[in-house]
Amino acid sequence: MHFEGEHLLPGQIGHFFVLLAFVASILSTIGYFTASRTADTLLKASWIRFARISFRTQVFAVMGVFITIFYICSHHYFEYMYAYKHASLELEPKYLLACIWEGQEGSFLLWTIWHSVLGMILIRKSKDWEAPVMSVVSLAQFFLLMMILGIYFFGVRIGSSPFTLTRNEIEGPIFSMPNYLTFIKDGIGLNVLLRNYWMVIHPPILFLGFASTIIPFAYAYAGIQTKRFGEWIQPALPWALISAAVLGTGIMMGGKWAYESLSFGGYWAWDPVENASLVPWLILIAGLHTMAIYKATGHSLRASYLFAILTFVFILYSTFLTRTGILGDTSVHAFTEAGNAMNIMILLFLAAFAVPMLVLYLRNIKKIPAEQKEERTDSREFWMFIGSLVFFLAALFIIAKTSVPVYNKIFGTKIAPPEKIEISYNKVLIPVIIIIGLLSAVTQYFKYKNTPASYILKKIALPTLLAAVITTLLAIYYPITYYKQGAGFLGAIYVALFAAIYSVIANAAYIWAGLNGKLKAAGASVAHVGFALLLVGILISSSNKKVISNSSVNGINLQVGKDPMTKEQDDPTENLTLIRQVPTKMGPYEVTYLRDSLGNEKGRRFYELQFERKDAVTKKMLEHFTLWPDVYLMKDNNMSSNPDTKTYLTKDVFTYISYAISDAAKTDTTKFKIKELAEGDTAFYSNGYMVLDAVVKNPENGKYHFKPTDAALMASVTLFSKDSMHYKAGPVVLIDNFGVNHIDDTVYAQNLFLRFEGVTDGKKIKLGIKESDKIIDFITLKAYIFPYINIVWTGLILMAIGLVMSAIRRAKLSSFYAAVALLFVGAALFYMFLFAN
Amino acid sequence: MKRTHIILLIAIAAMIVGLIVFSAGDFSTYDTIGSAQQNPGKFVHLIAKIDRSQPIEYDPVKNPNYLSFYATDSLGGRTKVIFRNSKPTDLEKSERIVMKGKMTSDHFECNDILLKCPSKYKDDKKELEKTISNLPG
Structure with a gap:
């Protein structure tokens, strides 16, 4: 059958590029691998030439694949499954890229693209390491491209191609018609949960982080393969530093995203998907330090190998966890079941890198030189x-906990996550923070080899004192109020806070006391200050996070447990219902839900919340602001919620709508009752009375903007309810070319509609009054105050800058390029984390 | 004592602490409604379905933090569930729910609900087929 209106050429081109890239990756793997094992220089050079051509062909083809997908999605060719699933007509252009990496195939492609870019740099820069290092990169490309191959091999589909046709993938009666495309009016489009600025920027950065971890791994392999057991550290260390900066930034971008736009109520939830990318980062940080030790002293080479290998292995393991659906019930945002063939391929990818490399490492471990002399404790x-x-053990702890669904699968057990997931992690990680804080504070003051005790004491005394004083001041003036876990836990938080503050101060001081202000050499100190600041921010913002939408302020008391320490009501139920136009007390604010309005996208609705803070005595307005949290209302009353945040330097007020499906849409059958009123007359309604203050011609006020030439009348009405509240209302009647129009006014608080029906002969007006027993419009929301969250972001930025500074120094980059790179990185990070919203 | 021994000791100590943490009730179990009812007060995970023959009770104007409904599981167990939080918006649609909480004498006091909804899984082929067959034409 011939189908009408299909554009089959782009798909064929795309599929050709996929095949080309796949074949080229095989050739470059073979070429580089052979070159790395060839001693003869001439032959080796010719193999490298061959491998380079293959790799460049692969890069070219991968770019071709990407451009083709982009073309298909941006032209809304819904005959392609990928465009149908991920693109839609109303999708804003900025999300076109995002819809490409929303899918499994697109995100593998993104990873491949980064490997391509990094591979091109390595070809230029890695000199005599090229052959072994690039054989690893090429092999990874082989596996990644296999994931998007989509060809059948003995009846099994290998990989899922982004160029499959909708009619081949899903069944439906319309596909038996030649003109089926005319029925597919629109694609499904980018998941509304993901329509966010972070969806555009977070995946590329995170995947660059993932992709870059292959380089230390590849160098470790090269070290063993070439038997130059220690030399690989020198070229690998700058890459490891960059990788740590990018991966760390990518992870925290995910946190910032979750914080800003997902209603998890925080930036970190110990979700398996978050853990899966944190663990390789922790091991990478451990590896960085052992590599630095090796370079300075010759110690810790074997550990450096292990950490470089495990970093990438755990990247692959996390890919396995998040993409095979094995996490199932434990994660909020894991990929779905990808099909058995895909699961096996991902497992193969993991095994192909983990098993041979670890075997190679263990077989050569005796040959890897190790210092016979012990490190001194000073x-x-x-x-x-x-x-x-400690970093490594913390990583193992986290991954062991995260892997519970894997044990369940293997051993058929039924272990479920604990009652309080966060506490089960935090009670282990707070001691880790204490150790890491103290170590990172003190260690820079030690010298390599050995250090006179008097030197340490002299230099460290002042920072120690300062940190103690600051922590004490904090405890007095801004105490941590996390009583839920008892005094021991609170004490541990304080010790951790001291350790983190200590590390901030000691490392900042070291730039002057240890390095005499030589900023060029201060990368490590800056990164430590940043990391410690990040810890300070995490400790404060998580411990002192406050729910301000507790229902007790709503006048409803629920039976909940008493706090063991404060003897106050604990665990307040966290939702508050706001009835439209009724001011409600919430924390220090009085909040009014004013109105809702539609957004640009289909089904998006914004709610205007007015926050006012008044002086308790004088009732003077101290501050007021408006927040616009929004929801996407989807088919079948489905809803997804996006928070809005008021950001102060010292705290964030964070709100999101937790329930907003009201029955307002139902038609109201009650009729208006007509009252005839003169100015000053009174009319009664069930809950009080109202006075007609005046009839205003062509009103010009905050709500209406009539010109003197219009013919509009407004009845200015004041309502006095039984609970002695006053409300203003102003229904309008307007005569224009189209006839008589009524603009009704609603007093939601009193369930009252008012209509200006018309004028009588005797200077009276006809006022329509309608009472509805239904609550007309309300929303239910949650609101938190997050204190000092900006410390978290500032810490992250400083850490990334510090890591980049170290990388620049280790790579011996010229100061011009260094300055440009730093300026760029710094500006981009500051913009993204602190100013972009 | 050699310093490598110190390091090893630290590592071993950390492992032991880790093991204690792991074993000391830091995990719960997936249970059926029936077995949870035999162990009231124990924190469990229930995998169940919403009983659609009973109304889902949620009135956010009266109390935004009270949701109650009935759940059944594949083994025929049935219980009332009370969730003191806002109603997850796609609750009615969900095919399967994972609930965390404790069983009391007459209901399941739920702390957290995880939904498994067809709509969340865009890659679900059946869902796409449904969408396609609902197209006008």
Whole structure:
């Protein structure tokens, strides 16, 4: 059958590019691998030439694949499954890229693109390491491209191609018609949950982070393969530093995204998907430190190998966890079941890198040189190594907990996550913070090899004192109010807070006391200050997060447990219902839900919330602001909620709509009752009375803007309810070319509609009054105050800048390029995290 | 004592702490409604379905933090569920729910609900087929 209106050429081109890239990746893997094992220089050079051509062909083809997908999605060719599933006509152009990496195939492609870019740099820069390093990168490309291959092999589909046709993928009666395309008016489009600025920027950064972790791994392989066991550290270290900066930023972008636009109520929830990318980062940080130790002292080489290998292995393991659907019931945002063939391929990808590399490492471990002399306990390398070990153990702890669904699958057990997931992580990680904080504060003051005790004491005394004073001041003036877990836990938080503050101060001081202000060499100190600041921010904002939408302020008391320490009501139920136009007390604010309005996108609705803070005595307005949290109302009363946040320097007020489906749409059958009133007359309604103050011609006020030439009358009415509240209302009657129009006014608080029906002969007006027993319009919301959340973001930015500074120094970049790179990184990070919203 | 031994000791100590943490009731279990009813007060995960023959009770104007409904599981267990929070918006649509909480004498006191909804899984082929066959034409 011939189908009408299909555009089949782009798909064929795209599929050709996929095949080309796949074949080229095989050739470049073979080429580089052979080159790395060839001793003869001439032959080696010719193999490298061959491999380079193959790799460049692969890069070209991958770009071709990407451009083709982009073309298909941006032209809304819904005959392609990918466009049908991820694109839609109303999708704003800025989300076109996002809809490409929304899908499984697109995100693999994104990863491949980054490997391509990094591979091109490595070809230029890695000199005599090229052959072994690039064989690893090429092999990874082979596996990633296999995921999007989509060809049948003995009846099994290998990989899922982004160029499949809708009519081949899904069944439906319309596909038996030649003109089926005329029925597919629109695609499904980008999931509304993901329509967010972070969806455009977060995946590329995170995937660059993922992709870059292959480089230390590849160098570790090269180190063993070439038997130059220690030399690989030198070129690998700058890459590891960059990788740590990018991956760390990518992870926290996810946190910022979750915080800003998902209604998890925070930036970190110990969700398996979050953990899966945190764990490789922690191991990478451990690896960075052991690599630095090796470069300075010759110690810790074996550990450096292990950490470089495990970082990438855990990246692959996290891919396995998040993309095979094995997390199932435990994660909010894991990918769905990808099909058995895909699961096996991802597992193969993991095994192909983990098993041979670990075997190679263990078989050569005796050959990897290790210092026979022990580190001294007064040496920097000793404490750095302890720190790395703690990072590594923390990573193992997190991944062991995250892998519970995997054990369940293997052993058929039924272990479920604990009652309080966060506490089960935090009670282990707070001690980790304490150790890491103290170690990172002190260790820089130690010298490599050995350090006179008097030197340490002299230099460290002042920062220690300062940190103690600041922590004490904090405890007095801004105490941590996290009583839920008892005094022991609170004490641990304070110790952790001290350790983190100590680390901030000690590392900042080290830039002057240890380095005499040489900023170029201060990368490590800056990164430590940033990391410690991040910890301070996490501790404060998480411990002192406050729910202000507790229902007790709504006049409803629920039976909940008493707090063991404060003996106050604990665990307030966190939702508050706001009835339209009724001011409600919430925390320090009086909040009024004013109105709702539609957004640009289909089904998006914004709610205007007016926050006012008044002086308790004088009732003077201290501040007021408006927030616009919004929801996407989808088919079948489905809803997704986007928070809105008022950001102060020291705190955020964070609100989101937790329930907004009211029956307002139902038609109201009650009729208006007509009252005839003169100015000053009174009319009664069930809950009070109202006075007609005046009849205003062509009103010009905050609500109406009539010109003197119009013919409009407004009845200015004041309502006095039984509970002695006053409300103003102003229904309007307007005569224009189209006849008589009524603009009704509603007093939601009193369930009252008012209509200006007309004028009588005797200077009276006809006022229509309608009472509805239904509550007309309300929303239910949650609101939090997050204190000092900006410390978290500032800390992250400083850490990333510090890591980049170190990388620049280790790579011996010229100061011009260094300055440009730093300026760019810094500006981009500041913009994204602190100003972009 | 050699310093490598110190390091090893630290690592071992950390492992032991980790093991204690793991074993000391830090995990719960997936249970059926029936077995949860035999262990009232124990924190469990229930995998169940909403009983659609009974009304889902949620009136946010009266109390935005009270949701109650009935749930059944594949083994025929049935219980009333009370969730003191706002109603997850796609609750009615969900095919399967995972609830965390404790069983009391007459109802399941739920702390958290995880929904498994067809709509969340855009890659679900059946859902796409449904969408396609609902197209006009």
